[in-house]
Amino acid sequence: MPEGEVAAGTDDARAAAQGTVALAGMQVAGRALALGFVLVATRTLSTSDFGRYAIASALLLGASTVADLGTTAAVTKLVSQRADRADDIVGAALLPSAVLGLLSFAGLCAFVLVGGYPAVTRIDVVLAGLGLPFDAVTTTLPGMSKPLTAVKSSAAPLRVTPTPIVSV
Numbered sequence: 634m635p636e637g638e639v640a641a642g643t644d645d646a647r648a649a650a651q652g653t654v655a656l657a658g659m660q661v662a663g664r665a666l667a668l669g670f671v672l673v674a675t676r677t678l679s680t681s682d683f684g685r686y687a688i689a690s691a692l693l694l695g696a697s698t699v700a701d702l703g704t705t706a707a708v709t710k711l712v713s714q715r716a717d718r719a720d721d722i723v724g725a726a727l728l729p730s731a732v733l734g735l736l737s738f739a740g741l742c743a744f745v746l747v748g749g750y751p752a753v754t755r756i757d758v759v760l761a762g763l764g765l766p767f768d769a770v771t772t773t774l775p776g777m778s779k780p781l782t783a784v785k786s787s788a789a790p791l792r793v794t795p796t797p798i799v800s801v
Contacts, residue, residue, distance in 0.1 A: 685753065685757050688754055689757040689761045693765075696737045700733050700737035700765050701733070701769060702733055704729065704772070704773055708726045708773050726773050731770050734767070734768065735765075737769065738765040742758075
């Protein structure tokens with residue numbers, strides 16, 4: 634293998650390691666903030682209010698899992714295989730992601746309406762769920778990151794065709 638290719642492979646490995654460390658750091662920081670919020674909430678909210686928060690959080694966690702349905706992993710895999718078509722792949726995934734988010738939000742609303750929850754809890758859950766369509770779309774966007782080898786060989790910037798998103 635020529636010397637230049639070894640150096641490029643080393644640079645790619647170093648960049649990948651830095652990206653992995655940065656992602657892990659951001660995830661740890663996010664979880665630490667969430668833990669801090671829960672600790673503060675348990676001390677400041679009444680038992681009833683914390684129960685409302687816990688119900689809304691648990692239901693939202695389940696709905697957000699359904700809202701993604703693996704689209705993030707699929708987009709990332711497809712982009713890594715076909716970096717030259719990254720903008721087309723991500724652009725094509727945005728509308729289905731928004732639809733999944735809307736369906737997840739509708740399912741969440743139906744669940745709390747049929748589940749017999751008190752009106753105040755239904756309102757809490759619906760308000761918390763309003764971000765589901767946005768979350769479903771934004772979790773697809775990291776797939777826009779072209780692999781390093783494609784970035785080095787491509788002088789054209791990545792373009793994504795905007796898709797109108799309607800949320801309820």
